Amino acid sequence: MGALADHLADEGAGELRGRLGNANLAALLAGAVYRSVHPPAAAAGRKGRSRLARDAAAAAAAGGVDAEAQQEVTVALAQKLPALLTQFQAEPGVAAPLLAIPSFMRLEQFLLSKQEEGYRALLQQADGLLQRHSHLPLVNEAAAVLVHASKHGPAALQEIGG
16 A cells, blocks of 8 residues: 555656546555455455454454554555645545545554654645535545544544644
């Protein structure tokens, strides 16, 4: 996921991809995050898989999330996501899929890894995009980020977002 985020952040390649290419890459990144946190339920019973993979798939089948993958996503994207949102704030087709990602992140990881500034930047970007745009998918995702942070963010950091 970090490599996809790095590729999206590459301005030179972004110019070659154009708006549609950047929007597609952002959607691919959001989809990859979703898939890693919600592994396919059908894989739960496969032989030859590690116990951890079977447990993660069983959790997905029960409607749960893979907590280890959620933490890996957070570590990989905690610094990159706010920067990407800053870079693509004027492109709602790119920013909307990027705003879908924080709901799959383990927000308390920001506190554990002493990245309060990254958390603040993420919430400020979501708030700013919510106030500046009328693009409905972007507005919905920005609102969802703020609601998710207020419900699932660490108590010590919830004041930062407010």
